[in-house]
Amino acid sequence: xxxxxxxxxxxxxxxxxxxxxxxxxxxxxxxxxxxxxxxxxxxxxxxxxxxxxxxxxxxxxxxxxxxxxxxxxxxxxxxxxxxxxxxxxxxxxxxxxxxxxxxxxxxxxxxxxxxxxxxxxxxxxxxxxxxxxxxxxxxxxxxxxxxxxxxxxxxxxxxxxxxxxxxxxxxxxxxxxxxxxxxxxxxxxxxxxxxxxxxxxxxxxxxxxxxxxxxxxxxxxxxxxxxxxxxxxxxxxxxxxxxxxxxxxxxxxxxxxxxxxxxxxxxxxxxxxxxxxxxxxxxxxxxxxxxxxxxxxxxxxxxxxxxxxxxxxxxxxxxxxxxxxxxxxxxxxxxxxxxxxxxxxxx
Amino acid sequence: xxxxxxxxxxxxxxxxxxxxxxxxxxxxxxxxxxxxxxxxxxxxxxxxxxxxxxxxxxxxxxxxxxxxxxxxxxxxxxxxxxxxxxxxxxxxxxxxxxxxxxxxxxxxxxxxxxxxxxxxxxxxxxxxxxxxxxxxxxxxxxxxxxxxxxxxxxxxxxxxxxxxxxxxxxxxxxxxxxxxxxxxxxxxxxxxxxxxxxxxxxxxxxxxxxxxxxxxxxxxxxxxxxxxxxxxxxxxxxxxxxxxxxxxxxxxxxxxxxxxxxxxxxxxxxxxxxxxxxxxxxxxxxxxxxxxxxxxxxxxxxxxxxxxxxxxxxxxxxxxxxxxxxxxxxxxxxxxxxxxxxxxxxxxxxxxxxxxxxxxxxxxxxxxxxxxxxxxxxxxxxxxxxxxxxxxxxxxxxxxxxxxxxxxxxxxxxxxxxxxxxxxxxxxxxxxxxxxxxxxxxxxxxxxxxxxxxxxxxxxxxxxxxxxxxxxxxxxxxxxxxxxxxxxxxxxxxxxxxxxxxxxxxxxxxxxxxxxxxxxxxxxxxxxxxx
Numbered sequence: 001x002x003x004x005x006x007x008x009x010x011x012x013x014x015x016x017x018x019x020x021x022x023x024x025x026x027x028x029x030x031x032x033x034x035x036x037x038x039x040x041x042x043x044x045x046x047x048x049x050x051x052x053x054x055x056x057x058x059x060x061x062x063x064x065x066x067x068x069x070x071x072x073x074x075x076x077x078x079x080x081x082x083x084x085x086x087x088x089x090x091x092x093x094x095x096x097x098x099x100x101x102x103x104x105x106x107x108x109x110x111x112x113x114x115x116x117x118x119x120x121x122x123x124x125x126x127x128x129x130x131x132x133x134x135x136x137x138x139x140x141x142x143x144x145x146x147x148x149x150x151x152x153x154x155x156x157x158x159x160x161x162x163x164x165x166x167x168x169x170x171x172x173x174x175x176x177x178x179x180x181x182x183x184x185x186x187x188x189x190x191x192x193x194x195x196x197x198x199x200x201x202x203x204x205x206x207x208x209x210x211x212x213x214x215x216x217x218x219x220x221x222x223x224x225x226x227x228x229x230x231x232x233x234x235x236x237x238x239x240x241x242x243x244x245x246x247x248x249x250x251x252x253x254x255x256x257x258x259x260x261x262x263x264x265x266x267x268x269x270x271x272x273x274x275x276x277x278x279x280x281x282x283x284x285x286x287x288x289x290x291x292x293x294x295x296x297x298x299x300x301x302x303x304x305x306x307x308x309x310x311x312x313x314x315x316x317x318x319x320x321x322x323x324x325x326x327x328x329x330x331x332x333x334x335x336x337x338x339x340x341x342x343x344x345x346x347x
Numbered sequence: 348x349x350x351x352x353x354x355x356x357x358x359x360x361x362x363x364x365x366x367x368x369x370x371x372x373x374x375x376x377x378x379x380x381x382x383x384x385x386x387x388x389x390x391x392x393x394x395x396x397x398x399x400x401x402x403x404x405x406x407x408x409x410x411x412x413x414x415x416x417x418x419x420x421x422x423x424x425x426x427x428x429x430x431x432x433x434x435x436x437x438x439x440x441x442x443x444x445x446x447x448x449x450x451x452x453x454x455x456x457x458x459x460x461x462x463x464x465x466x467x468x469x470x471x472x473x474x475x476x477x478x479x480x481x482x483x484x485x486x487x488x489x490x491x492x493x494x495x496x497x498x499x500x501x502x503x504x505x506x507x508x509x510x511x512x513x514x515x516x517x518x519x520x521x522x523x524x525x526x527x528x529x530x531x532x533x534x535x536x537x538x539x540x541x542x543x544x545x546x547x548x549x550x551x552x553x554x555x556x557x558x559x560x561x562x563x564x565x566x567x568x569x570x571x572x573x574x575x576x577x578x579x580x581x582x583x584x585x586x587x588x589x590x591x592x593x594x595x596x597x598x599x600x601x602x603x604x605x606x607x608x609x610x611x612x613x614x615x616x617x618x619x620x621x622x623x624x625x626x627x628x629x630x631x632x633x634x635x636x637x638x639x640x641x642x643x644x645x646x647x648x649x650x651x652x653x654x655x656x657x658x659x660x661x662x663x664x665x666x667x668x669x670x671x672x673x674x675x676x677x678x679x680x681x682x683x684x685x686x687x688x689x690x691x692x693x694x695x696x697x698x699x700x701x702x703x704x705x706x707x708x709x710x711x712x713x714x715x716x717x718x719x720x721x722x723x724x725x726x727x728x729x730x731x732x733x734x735x736x737x738x739x740x741x742x743x744x745x746x747x748x749x750x751x752x753x754x755x756x757x758x759x760x761x762x763x764x765x766x767x768x769x770x771x772x773x774x775x776x777x778x779x780x781x782x783x784x785x786x787x788x789x790x791x792x793x794x795x796x797x798x799x800x801x802x803x804x805x806x807x808x809x810x811x812x813x814x815x816x817x818x819x820x821x822x823x824x825x826x827x828x829x830x831x832x833x834x835x836x837x838x839x840x841x842x843x844x845x846x847x848x849x850x851x852x853x854x855x856x857x858x859x860x861x862x863x864x865x866x867x868x869x870x871x872x873x874x875x876x877x878x
Binding site: 256263 | 359360418419425
């Protein structure tokens, strides 16, 4: 058996006796990034990148049992050398590099190869075994440079203002929301939902520079929102509150919006293919750059992507994990929260 | 082209009729005048002959991308649309050109008769000069198949609004015979071509399903009841010595039904009949599946003529002695129709669809229950003073259909949908029990709410057993009640029978897979149904 095994609790490193992104409670969890499908509550101790710590603190109230590591710094766990390299996915996202007796394994978590202006840029790491996602592992997914996408979001917002519509951007709270806040150039005030505001605050405390935002509260008038930009997590997009705004125009920011079916299914007014995952060329470039002898494909189009890798001469296999769509997981969280909010309003 | 691409995007993103109409009105106000007739032609299904086969287009795309064919196919299954798949997988264009829409269409039409090499060169050059969204439109222009949720009625309403004309007139005009390269948008909206055209039909008057108890409609004497026949609704037009048969899909189907050609000699000029094209033998209407043998065939053999002889059951008279009488009351039109049919020398082929005699609603309800015995779908109720409206209008005509048949089945296969449902398992195959085995009897993809679809989708994700390309076999656990309109023997299906119009009536969460119907239940139904 090699340096890692795929068990029913998660990716396990026997030599170091720790798990990476476990989905069941374990003693020692090494976390690639703060999305709920990778960072679960309930482990005895955590090791994550310095900027993932504020997320765990904010989301799970974890204090005292979270150790951190900056990028490019090696530590030793029972003889296994562990270090973290930027994954470019969201703030604090890290690829975990393990080295033991000359064998090197890199677990990438989720990653994207384009620099997004706020998360530390992805760095390829040479290794023998590379564990990769394949969320957008089909050749139909090829992102536009993000500047073009932000230009079209900005002009969509400008048009909404002309038509007296309220611009509502749907983006998950961790990562996409901060990326929008950082890159939108229209100069309108940005209102954010509570879950986003809380994360922004945590990041600011940890020293991340973010443009200022205003947390939405029931006191803020609807015409004030109409004059600004509103960013909400996916679960709220179909909610009653959004429908009650002044002429809401809903723009969903997600890689799935690259395909017409994705846009129409969500019945949004606009879809922007802005993703925090690597696109097809991004996945292939990243994998080639690792020079890995073996690729393990954990989630997404696993079967298709690993078959293709094998055909182009890169040994690959699919492994079953419980990682998936961070939007789906976040939806559950926000659903609960919206119910609570609605109950409060009713009371 | 860019303006048209924008229109398509607006139409696709909106699911509100008013927004779609607004987008169309804006388009017809702003677009290049020469493009507009082509857009109207496309949206009403006036399709030019396809210049290049799908196989070639696909082959060239695969060559250009260097993708293995299986990967292209997987991509197609994920996207759900070939034109879009090609637009997405091709390498980025490096030489953008913005040609007007009509120029693209004309150039594509000019490819007819060229060699494959010449066609290929044109297509590859074009792909290399278009951005993804426009490339998608370009691919759609090749197939001529735009399905974007714009009904004829919606299009007509938009054009009427934009050109400040009556909707009826526009409907006439765009349903007539015209070629987009021979007509201007102004001529089309003014209806310049329709008076000189002998063939033009009237828009069909359509009925809504009755949404109340018939007792609430008032006096029975105000309502003419007829059988609702299950065939092809059609209009027969005779003007200036020419005969035209139109189907409701606005297709000219004259050549498909030689049995009706005698009407050319027997109907007076200036006559338009509304009725149903049916398979009729010895005075009895045959099932729709029998009629189907006669549809969309270029050549009809003797066997087909013998098995499914055609009859035309007339409902209404729209034009009489060259005069449009659609606004006359139904009772008066019916009198003229009876006279007209009575004057035909050839009897028993074009006949009057009978008016049902009834004293009270109760009696009519009882007669309705017998509809299946004569292969009717139920009853039509038409107000005796009603006009023959253009399109669907609430209040004057109602359809009162018999309840569909239903069968409890279990889902055994699931496939991802296409179009807006491409990321979800939405197309299901259902089975009934045949001894120890399950045997498939229907495929259906409509009838569930979005929420239910998501629920089924997550069941499929968790319970998929095997996969065959895009199809997943799933644990036979979810029970669905399938509604259908008819049942027929079928050699093509393993079960030996086929359901007509199957759709999901309900998700029976209360039932278990061992409580579903058996194949024998369906066989009994088949033998009791009149064929």
